[in-house]
Amino acid sequence: MPIRRGFFGGFVSQAPDATANAVTNFNQDRATFNATVSWNLYPTTVYFDYSTSSTFASYSTATYGSTVSAQSSSVYVNVTGLSVGTTYYVRVRAVNQAGTTISGSVSFTTWSLKTYLNTTAGSFSLSVPSITPTGGSAIAPVIYEMLIYGGGGGANYAGGGGGGYRIFASHTSSVAGTQNITGTVGAGGGGGNGGAGTGGAGTGGTSSITVGGSTWSATGGGPGNHPGNPCSPSGTGGASGSGDNTSKGGGSNTYGYYYQCNPYNCNPYACNPYQCNPYCCGGVDKNGNCLGWCYETCYQTCYQTCYNTCCDANVYAGGGGGGTDSAGSNASGTTSQVGGNGGNGGGAYGLRGGNGGGGRGTQGIGSNGSTSGSGPIVGTGGQGWFNAGVAGGVTFKYYGP
Secondary structure, three states, X not given: OOOOOOOEOOEOOOOOEEEEEEEEOOOOOEEEEEEEEEOOOOOEEEEEEEEOOOOOOOOEEXXXXXXXXXXXXXXXXXXXXXXXXXXXXXXXXEEEOOEEEEOOOXXXXXXXXXXXXXXXXXXXXXXXXXXXXXXXXXXXXXXXXEEEEOOOOOEOOOOOOXXXXXXXXXXXXXXXXXXXXXXXXXXXXXXXXXXOOOOOOOOOOOEEEEEOOEEEEEOOOOOEOOOOOOOOOOOOOOOOOOOOOXXXXXXXXXXXXXXXXXXXXXXXXXXXXXXXXXXXXXXXXXXXXXXXXXXXXXHHHHHHHHHXXXXXXXXXXXXXXXXOOOOOOOOOOOOOOOOOOOOOEOOEOOEEOOOOOOOEOOOOEOOOOOEOOOOOEOOOOOOOOOOOOOOOEEEEEEEEO
16 A cells, blocks of 8 residues: 655645756757656755766756746756766756655757868858757857968969968857858969960959858969069069968968070170181092081080070979968079979968969979968968969858757
8 A cells, every 4th residue: 555654634745746858958058957846735946966977976956946836847947157068967856845856867968169161162151050048048159260261373384372361269140049151262263374475373262251240251362473584584473362460471472483594695606606717627629729618616616605604594482371370481492493382381270271382493393382280271372383273261160069
Protein backbone atom coordinates (compact mmCIF):
# COMPACT_ATOMS: atom_id res chain seq x y z
CA MET A 1 0.00 0.00 0.00
CA PRO A 2 1.28 3.62 -0.67
CA ILE A 3 3.24 5.37 2.03
CA ARG A 4 1.70 8.62 3.23
CA ARG A 5 4.02 11.29 4.54
CA GLY A 6 2.83 13.93 7.00
CA PHE A 7 -0.89 13.19 6.70
CA PHE A 8 -2.83 16.10 8.18
CA GLY A 9 -6.37 17.35 7.86
CA GLY A 10 -7.22 14.91 5.07
CA PHE A 11 -4.24 15.97 2.87
CA VAL A 12 -1.00 14.18 2.10
CA SER A 13 2.12 16.27 2.70
CA GLN A 14 3.98 15.72 -0.60
CA ALA A 15 7.24 17.05 -2.08
CA PRO A 16 6.90 18.90 -5.42
CA ASP A 17 7.10 17.26 -8.83
CA ALA A 18 9.84 18.58 -11.16
CA THR A 19 10.92 17.82 -14.74
CA ALA A 20 13.84 19.46 -16.57
CA ASN A 21 12.88 20.40 -20.12
CA ALA A 22 15.12 21.07 -23.14
CA VAL A 23 17.38 24.10 -22.94
CA THR A 24 16.44 26.80 -25.46
CA ASN A 25 17.77 30.07 -26.87
CA PHE A 26 21.42 29.26 -26.27
CA ASN A 27 24.44 30.69 -28.08
CA GLN A 28 28.11 30.92 -27.11
CA ASP A 29 27.64 32.40 -23.62
CA ARG A 30 23.97 32.30 -22.56
CA ALA A 31 20.94 30.02 -22.49
CA THR A 32 17.37 29.64 -21.24
CA PHE A 33 16.81 26.79 -18.74
CA ASN A 34 13.26 25.38 -18.67
CA ALA A 35 11.28 23.14 -16.33
CA THR A 36 7.77 21.99 -15.43
CA VAL A 37 7.01 22.04 -11.66
CA SER A 38 3.94 21.09 -9.61
CA TRP A 39 3.74 22.57 -6.11
CA ASN A 40 1.58 19.76 -4.59
CA LEU A 41 -0.21 22.27 -2.36
CA TYR A 42 2.90 23.80 -0.82
CA PRO A 43 4.71 26.93 -2.06
CA THR A 44 7.77 25.69 -3.93
CA THR A 45 11.17 27.24 -4.67
CA VAL A 46 12.85 26.15 -7.89
CA TYR A 47 16.63 25.93 -8.48
CA PHE A 48 18.42 25.11 -11.75
CA ASP A 49 21.77 23.40 -11.22
CA TYR A 50 24.17 23.35 -14.19
CA SER A 51 27.55 21.70 -14.56
CA THR A 52 30.08 20.49 -17.12
CA SER A 53 29.99 17.13 -15.29
CA SER A 54 27.13 14.69 -15.81
CA THR A 55 27.52 13.60 -12.16
CA PHE A 56 27.25 17.18 -10.88
CA ALA A 57 30.39 16.73 -8.80
CA SER A 58 30.46 20.52 -8.78
CA TYR A 59 27.86 22.88 -10.17
CA SER A 60 26.49 26.39 -10.34
CA THR A 61 22.91 27.31 -9.46
CA ALA A 62 20.37 29.76 -10.89
CA THR A 63 17.16 30.43 -8.96
CA TYR A 64 13.72 30.95 -10.43
CA GLY A 65 12.57 34.38 -9.33
CA SER A 66 9.10 33.48 -8.01
CA THR A 67 7.57 30.83 -5.74
CA VAL A 68 5.55 28.20 -7.60
CA SER A 69 2.02 27.85 -6.22
CA ALA A 70 0.23 25.82 -8.90
CA GLN A 71 0.26 22.50 -10.64
CA SER A 72 2.18 21.95 -13.94
CA SER A 73 3.78 25.37 -13.92
CA SER A 74 6.26 26.23 -16.68
CA VAL A 75 9.29 28.05 -15.27
CA TYR A 76 12.53 29.33 -16.80
CA VAL A 77 15.67 31.33 -16.07
CA ASN A 78 18.04 33.08 -18.49
CA VAL A 79 21.66 32.29 -17.63
CA THR A 80 24.72 34.18 -18.90
CA GLY A 81 28.47 33.76 -18.51
CA LEU A 82 28.67 30.29 -20.05
CA SER A 83 31.85 29.05 -21.72
CA VAL A 84 32.24 28.82 -25.49
CA GLY A 85 31.90 25.41 -27.17
CA THR A 86 31.15 23.60 -23.90
CA THR A 87 28.68 20.83 -23.06
CA TYR A 88 26.54 21.57 -19.98
CA TYR A 89 24.18 19.40 -17.96
CA VAL A 90 21.11 20.96 -16.33
CA ARG A 91 18.84 19.58 -13.60
CA VAL A 92 16.02 21.00 -11.45
CA ARG A 93 15.73 21.05 -7.63
CA ALA A 94 12.24 21.85 -6.41
CA VAL A 95 11.91 22.45 -2.64
CA ASN A 96 8.84 22.88 -0.42
CA GLN A 97 8.11 22.19 3.23
CA ALA A 98 7.40 18.55 2.50
CA GLY A 99 10.75 17.82 0.87
CA THR A 100 13.08 18.21 -2.11
CA THR A 101 12.75 16.71 -5.56
CA ILE A 102 15.75 16.48 -7.94
CA SER A 103 14.95 15.84 -11.58
CA GLY A 104 16.93 14.02 -14.22
CA SER A 105 19.26 16.15 -16.36
CA VAL A 106 19.26 17.46 -19.90
CA SER A 107 22.35 18.61 -21.83
CA PHE A 108 23.31 21.13 -24.52
CA THR A 109 26.50 22.49 -26.10
CA THR A 110 27.19 26.22 -26.47
CA TRP A 111 28.23 27.62 -29.83
CA SER A 112 31.84 27.69 -30.98
CA LEU A 113 33.75 30.25 -33.04
CA LYS A 114 33.47 29.60 -36.78
CA THR A 115 35.75 30.92 -39.53
CA TYR A 116 34.45 32.00 -42.91
CA LEU A 117 37.08 32.13 -45.67
CA ASN A 118 36.44 32.90 -49.32
CA THR A 119 39.11 33.42 -51.99
CA THR A 120 36.92 32.80 -55.04
CA ALA A 121 36.15 35.89 -57.11
CA GLY A 122 32.50 36.92 -57.10
CA SER A 123 29.71 37.73 -54.66
CA PHE A 124 29.00 35.77 -51.48
CA SER A 125 26.32 35.54 -48.80
CA LEU A 126 26.40 33.81 -45.41
CA SER A 127 23.64 33.44 -42.81
CA VAL A 128 24.95 34.31 -39.34
CA PRO A 129 22.69 33.02 -36.53
CA SER A 130 21.38 34.87 -33.50
CA ILE A 131 19.01 34.11 -30.59
CA THR A 132 16.14 35.79 -28.76
CA PRO A 133 16.21 35.01 -25.02
CA THR A 134 12.82 34.15 -23.50
CA GLY A 135 11.21 37.39 -22.36
CA GLY A 136 13.95 39.45 -24.07
CA SER A 137 14.90 40.97 -27.42
CA ALA A 138 16.80 39.52 -30.35
CA ILE A 139 20.58 39.80 -30.07
CA ALA A 140 22.62 41.53 -32.76
CA PRO A 141 25.40 39.18 -33.93
CA VAL A 142 29.05 40.20 -33.73
CA ILE A 143 31.48 39.66 -36.59
CA TYR A 144 35.07 39.21 -35.40
CA GLU A 145 38.48 39.60 -37.04
CA MET A 146 37.37 40.80 -40.43
CA LEU A 147 40.18 40.76 -42.99
CA ILE A 148 39.59 41.83 -46.58
CA TYR A 149 42.05 41.70 -49.50
CA GLY A 150 41.60 43.15 -52.96
CA GLY A 151 42.63 41.21 -56.03
CA GLY A 152 46.24 41.32 -57.24
CA GLY A 153 47.11 43.42 -60.26
CA GLY A 154 47.85 41.81 -63.60
CA ALA A 155 51.28 41.97 -65.23
CA ASN A 156 52.94 42.92 -68.47
CA TYR A 157 56.70 42.53 -68.19
CA ALA A 158 56.69 43.82 -64.62
CA GLY A 159 55.17 41.82 -61.78
CA GLY A 160 51.66 42.76 -60.72
CA GLY A 161 51.09 44.45 -57.35
CA GLY A 162 49.65 42.82 -54.26
CA GLY A 163 46.03 43.47 -53.32
CA GLY A 164 45.16 46.02 -50.67
CA TYR A 165 43.69 45.04 -47.32
CA ARG A 166 41.27 46.31 -44.76
CA ILE A 167 40.72 45.00 -41.28
CA PHE A 168 38.49 45.43 -38.21
CA ALA A 169 38.91 43.56 -34.94
CA SER A 170 35.14 43.19 -34.50
CA HIS A 171 31.85 44.79 -35.43
CA THR A 172 28.44 44.44 -33.80
CA SER A 173 25.72 44.51 -36.39
CA SER A 174 23.25 47.37 -36.31
CA VAL A 175 20.55 44.80 -37.11
CA ALA A 176 19.32 42.36 -34.44
CA GLY A 177 18.59 38.70 -35.09
CA THR A 178 19.81 36.20 -37.66
CA GLN A 179 20.97 37.91 -40.84
CA ASN A 180 22.94 37.53 -44.05
CA ILE A 181 26.49 38.84 -44.34
CA THR A 182 27.14 39.75 -47.97
CA GLY A 183 30.02 41.00 -50.07
CA THR A 184 32.32 40.49 -53.02
CA VAL A 185 35.76 38.95 -53.55
CA GLY A 186 37.70 41.01 -56.08
CA ALA A 187 39.02 39.24 -59.17
CA GLY A 188 42.67 39.44 -60.15
CA GLY A 189 43.56 41.96 -62.83
CA GLY A 190 43.95 40.58 -66.34
CA GLY A 191 47.43 39.92 -67.71
CA GLY A 192 49.01 41.88 -70.57
CA ASN A 193 48.84 40.61 -74.12
CA GLY A 194 52.54 39.97 -74.48
CA GLY A 195 53.43 42.24 -77.37
CA ALA A 196 56.41 44.57 -77.20
CA GLY A 197 55.35 48.07 -76.29
CA THR A 198 51.75 47.09 -75.63
CA GLY A 199 49.60 47.39 -72.51
CA GLY A 200 46.58 45.42 -71.38
CA ALA A 201 47.33 44.45 -67.77
CA GLY A 202 44.44 45.21 -65.42
CA THR A 203 43.95 46.46 -61.88
CA GLY A 204 42.81 43.92 -59.29
CA GLY A 205 39.15 44.05 -58.28
CA THR A 206 37.84 45.49 -55.01
CA SER A 207 36.72 43.13 -52.24
CA SER A 208 33.96 44.14 -49.81
CA ILE A 209 31.87 42.97 -46.89
CA THR A 210 28.52 44.30 -45.63
CA VAL A 211 27.31 43.74 -42.07
CA GLY A 212 24.04 45.26 -40.90
CA GLY A 213 24.08 48.08 -43.43
CA SER A 214 27.79 48.96 -42.95
CA THR A 215 30.19 48.18 -45.80
CA TRP A 216 33.99 47.95 -45.81
CA SER A 217 36.17 47.46 -48.87
CA ALA A 218 39.76 46.83 -49.94
CA THR A 219 41.03 48.03 -53.30
CA GLY A 220 42.92 45.79 -55.70
CA GLY A 221 46.58 46.04 -56.64
CA GLY A 222 47.72 48.08 -59.62
CA PRO A 223 48.92 46.44 -62.84
CA GLY A 224 52.55 45.85 -63.66
CA ASN A 225 53.24 48.08 -66.63
CA HIS A 226 55.19 47.42 -69.79
CA PRO A 227 58.53 49.25 -69.56
CA GLY A 228 57.98 50.98 -72.90
CA ASN A 229 61.13 51.38 -74.95
CA PRO A 230 63.54 48.88 -73.37
CA CYS A 231 66.36 51.34 -73.78
CA SER A 232 64.42 54.21 -72.19
CA PRO A 233 62.74 52.51 -69.21
CA SER A 234 59.57 54.11 -67.93
CA GLY A 235 57.45 51.20 -66.73
CA THR A 236 56.88 50.22 -63.12
CA GLY A 237 55.69 47.17 -61.30
CA GLY A 238 52.18 47.22 -59.89
CA ALA A 239 51.55 49.19 -56.71
CA SER A 240 49.73 47.50 -53.85
CA GLY A 241 46.14 48.47 -53.16
CA SER A 242 45.30 50.83 -50.33
CA GLY A 243 44.74 49.59 -46.78
CA ASP A 244 43.73 51.00 -43.41
CA ASN A 245 47.21 51.10 -41.93
CA THR A 246 49.64 52.73 -44.34
CA SER A 247 52.63 51.75 -42.22
CA LYS A 248 51.74 48.12 -42.87
CA GLY A 249 50.82 48.52 -46.51
CA GLY A 250 52.15 46.59 -49.44
CA GLY A 251 55.32 47.30 -51.36
CA SER A 252 54.88 50.08 -53.87
CA ASN A 253 56.04 50.71 -57.43
CA THR A 254 59.06 48.65 -58.36
CA TYR A 255 60.52 48.33 -61.81
CA GLY A 256 59.97 45.84 -64.55
CA TYR A 257 62.99 44.91 -66.61
CA TYR A 258 64.98 47.46 -68.55
CA TYR A 259 68.30 47.92 -70.33
CA GLN A 260 71.06 49.90 -68.70
CA CYS A 261 71.95 51.50 -72.01
CA ASN A 262 70.63 51.84 -75.53
CA PRO A 263 72.41 49.41 -77.86
CA TYR A 264 71.36 51.54 -80.81
CA ASN A 265 73.46 54.37 -79.45
CA CYS A 266 76.48 52.21 -80.17
CA ASN A 267 78.28 53.37 -83.34
CA PRO A 268 79.26 50.37 -85.47
CA TYR A 269 81.70 52.65 -87.28
CA ALA A 270 83.51 53.63 -84.13
CA CYS A 271 86.52 52.38 -86.05
CA ASN A 272 86.98 53.12 -89.76
CA PRO A 273 87.28 49.82 -91.60
CA TYR A 274 89.06 51.56 -94.45
CA GLN A 275 91.75 52.67 -92.06
CA CYS A 276 92.32 49.09 -91.04
CA ASN A 277 95.31 47.42 -92.67
CA PRO A 278 93.75 45.28 -95.43
CA TYR A 279 95.20 42.03 -96.52
CA CYS A 280 95.22 40.29 -99.87
CA CYS A 281 92.78 37.44 -99.87
CA GLY A 282 92.08 37.13 -103.63
CA GLY A 283 95.44 36.03 -104.98
CA VAL A 284 97.79 37.99 -107.30
CA ASP A 285 98.25 38.38 -111.05
CA LYS A 286 101.40 37.68 -113.03
CA ASN A 287 102.66 41.13 -112.19
CA GLY A 288 102.18 40.57 -108.42
CA ASN A 289 99.12 42.78 -108.08
CA CYS A 290 96.46 41.71 -105.46
CA LEU A 291 93.25 40.53 -107.01
CA GLY A 292 91.11 41.00 -103.80
CA TRP A 293 91.43 42.90 -100.55
CA CYS A 294 89.71 41.75 -97.27
CA TYR A 295 88.32 43.98 -94.48
CA GLU A 296 86.11 41.39 -92.60
CA THR A 297 88.32 41.10 -89.54
CA CYS A 298 88.17 44.82 -88.99
CA TYR A 299 84.36 45.07 -89.32
CA GLN A 300 83.79 42.14 -86.99
CA THR A 301 86.06 43.52 -84.34
CA CYS A 302 84.31 46.91 -84.41
CA TYR A 303 80.78 45.53 -84.05
CA GLN A 304 81.55 42.94 -81.38
CA THR A 305 83.38 45.38 -79.18
CA CYS A 306 80.51 47.85 -79.25
CA TYR A 307 77.57 45.51 -78.57
CA ASN A 308 79.26 43.28 -76.01
CA THR A 309 80.26 46.14 -73.75
CA CYS A 310 77.18 48.33 -74.14
CA CYS A 311 74.12 46.32 -73.11
CA ASP A 312 72.95 44.62 -69.95
CA ALA A 313 69.56 44.04 -68.32
CA ASN A 314 68.31 44.34 -64.73
CA VAL A 315 64.99 43.17 -63.31
CA TYR A 316 62.80 44.15 -60.38
CA ALA A 317 59.49 42.61 -59.31
CA GLY A 318 56.09 43.76 -58.08
CA GLY A 319 55.64 44.86 -54.46
CA GLY A 320 54.16 42.65 -51.75
CA GLY A 321 50.58 42.98 -50.51
CA GLY A 322 49.90 44.62 -47.14
CA GLY A 323 49.01 43.00 -43.84
CA THR A 324 48.85 43.91 -40.16
CA ASP A 325 51.55 41.81 -38.56
CA SER A 326 54.18 43.03 -41.00
CA ALA A 327 54.39 45.25 -44.04
CA GLY A 328 54.67 43.88 -47.54
CA SER A 329 58.18 44.26 -48.88
CA ASN A 330 59.51 45.50 -52.20
CA ALA A 331 61.52 43.11 -54.28
CA SER A 332 65.17 43.95 -54.72
CA GLY A 333 67.11 44.08 -57.97
CA THR A 334 68.73 40.95 -59.26
CA THR A 335 71.56 40.13 -61.61
CA SER A 336 71.06 40.59 -65.29
CA GLN A 337 69.06 38.18 -67.43
CA VAL A 338 66.99 36.82 -64.49
CA GLY A 339 63.56 37.91 -63.25
CA GLY A 340 63.25 39.33 -59.76
CA ASN A 341 61.06 37.70 -57.11
CA GLY A 342 57.98 39.28 -55.58
CA GLY A 343 58.06 40.73 -52.07
CA ASN A 344 56.52 39.16 -48.96
CA GLY A 345 53.01 40.01 -47.82
CA GLY A 346 52.11 40.81 -44.21
CA GLY A 347 49.92 38.46 -42.20
CA ALA A 348 47.04 38.98 -39.78
CA TYR A 349 45.03 36.77 -37.41
CA GLY A 350 47.13 33.74 -38.33
CA LEU A 351 46.43 34.35 -42.01
CA ARG A 352 49.10 34.94 -44.61
CA GLY A 353 49.00 38.24 -46.45
CA GLY A 354 49.23 38.96 -50.15
CA ASN A 355 52.44 38.79 -52.15
CA GLY A 356 53.96 40.58 -55.13
CA GLY A 357 54.48 38.96 -58.50
CA GLY A 358 57.74 37.98 -60.16
CA GLY A 359 59.44 40.16 -62.74
CA ARG A 360 60.79 38.87 -66.01
CA GLY A 361 64.29 39.09 -67.45
CA THR A 362 65.52 38.25 -70.91
CA GLN A 363 66.29 34.68 -69.92
CA GLY A 364 64.29 33.87 -66.81
CA ILE A 365 61.02 34.53 -65.02
CA GLY A 366 61.09 35.52 -61.37
CA SER A 367 58.96 33.47 -58.98
CA ASN A 368 55.85 34.78 -57.29
CA GLY A 369 56.54 36.39 -53.95
CA SER A 370 56.56 34.27 -50.81
CA THR A 371 54.13 34.73 -47.94
CA SER A 372 54.82 35.22 -44.27
CA GLY A 373 53.15 33.68 -41.23
CA SER A 374 51.12 30.50 -41.00
CA GLY A 375 47.54 29.58 -41.78
CA PRO A 376 45.53 29.94 -45.00
CA ILE A 377 46.56 32.48 -47.63
CA VAL A 378 44.18 35.37 -48.10
CA GLY A 379 44.50 37.58 -51.16
CA THR A 380 47.79 36.88 -52.86
CA GLY A 381 49.16 39.52 -55.18
CA GLY A 382 49.89 39.73 -58.87
CA GLN A 383 52.14 37.45 -60.86
CA GLY A 384 54.87 38.20 -63.37
CA TRP A 385 55.35 38.02 -67.14
CA PHE A 386 51.89 38.77 -68.58
CA ASN A 387 50.02 36.66 -66.04
CA ALA A 388 46.71 37.72 -64.51
CA GLY A 389 46.61 38.68 -60.85
CA VAL A 390 45.23 36.36 -58.19
CA ALA A 391 41.77 36.92 -56.70
CA GLY A 392 41.46 38.69 -53.36
CA GLY A 393 39.84 37.23 -50.27
CA VAL A 394 37.46 37.82 -47.37
CA THR A 395 37.58 36.17 -43.99
CA PHE A 396 35.88 36.74 -40.64
CA LYS A 397 34.74 34.82 -37.57
CA TYR A 398 31.36 34.45 -35.92
CA TYR A 399 29.71 32.24 -33.31
CA GLY A 400 27.43 29.46 -34.48
CA PRO A 401 26.29 25.88 -33.79
